[in-house]
Amino acid sequence: MSEVILKDLVKRYPNGFQAVNSINLEIQDKEFVVLVGPSGCGKSTTLRMVAGLEEVSEGQILIGDRVVNDVAPKDRNIAMVFQNYALYPHMDVFTNMAFGLKLRKFPKDEIDKRVKDAAEILGITQLLDRKPKQLSGGQRQRVAVGRAIVRDPEVFLFDEPLSNLDAKLRVTMRAELSKLQHRLETTMIYVTHDQVEAMTMGDRIVIMKDGYIQQVGAPLEVYDFPQNEFVAGFIGSPPMNFFRAKLVKANGNLAVDMGNFQLKIPSQYTSFYDKYLNKDVNFGLRPEDISDIYPEDETWEKFKAVVEVIEPLGAEIILELSKADHSFVARVAPHSKSKLNEEVTVYFDMRKMHLFDPETGKVIVRK
Secondary structure, three states: OOOEEEEEEEEEOOOOOEEEEEEEEEEOOOOEEEEEOOOOOOHHHHHHHHHOOOOOOEEEEEEOOEEOOOOOHHHOOEEEEOOOOOOOOOOOHHHHHHHHHHHOOOOHHHHHHHHHHHHHHHOOHHHOOOOHHHOOHHHHHHHHHHHHHOOOOOEEEEEOOOOOOOHHHHHHHHHHHHHHHHHHOOEEEEEEOOHHHHHHHOOEEEEEEOOEEEEEEOHHHHHHOOOEHHHHHHOOOOOOEEEEEEEEEEOOEEEEEOOOOEEEOOHHHHHHHHHHOOOEEEEEEOHHHEEOOOOOOOOEEEEEEEEEEEEEOOOOEEEEEEEOOEEEEEEEOOOOOOOOOOEEEEEEEHHHOEEEOOOOOEEOOOO
């Protein structure tokens, strides 16, 4: 078993700064888990503690059924791939991949087999006699991954391994790493600040902020049911739109009052929001749940707004719009007829709305 368990994990530096705050997380055997969050949220520090590169201030780390707090990195049976590929420039690919095994006194035949097997998995067999300077960024990344594979570790750790690649190659390597995880059936912990990587690669994603875990769940679960305003705004591109509002009664219906316009809440949700009547709330809606085409559905609310920016992306168009002192973003169909600086009718899919408590930032739950 290669499950990883973090119990009340804390990282505190001598100056008193606490980078990781009592986090608890269970990563199952053969699971691909992504730690994601903005810079300084504690995700890389957490990964480095699992690797043994950072000392644990409080709490425990278990790999399998073994507490590894005081176990040296080389004895944890983990392999780590860094943002910097850290390849030896004077060694060819074969020697770079074999180097760790040679230090551990593996037999020559075993080294040869492991390196060639890993090279075949990664599609770099033809590169084994080349030096790193003769490789592209994607090829170097494959070599760094191959060096980890040959160790046959219990757990793979990835610290933003795709950050140095161009956008197209990052998409390719995301798919390659996902396929690799399914092929090797090994536990993988992956750190990134890119929420697209997190959504497309992880079996579960762990969203962090200021050293705390904000939410853990499957990508679509986190996307559709964010537990707080930070998660709702961080996951999704473009991010969720937020409006300061108040819950009011209008024509016998519950509605969100934006000051200059009101949006009726679907009747099936009113029982969950009734207790917030006449209170301030933050209203959230994702850009893809806004349209500039009549949807022929009574649960969609409409009003007029001015188009301030148009970003055609081929398969879709991103509109930036304004209504009085509110600005928001819509993701609309590529055949949109909206024109710059003109007023258009926009439609909000109120079935997809979220309300957040403005004091705590927590979602007001509906079921």
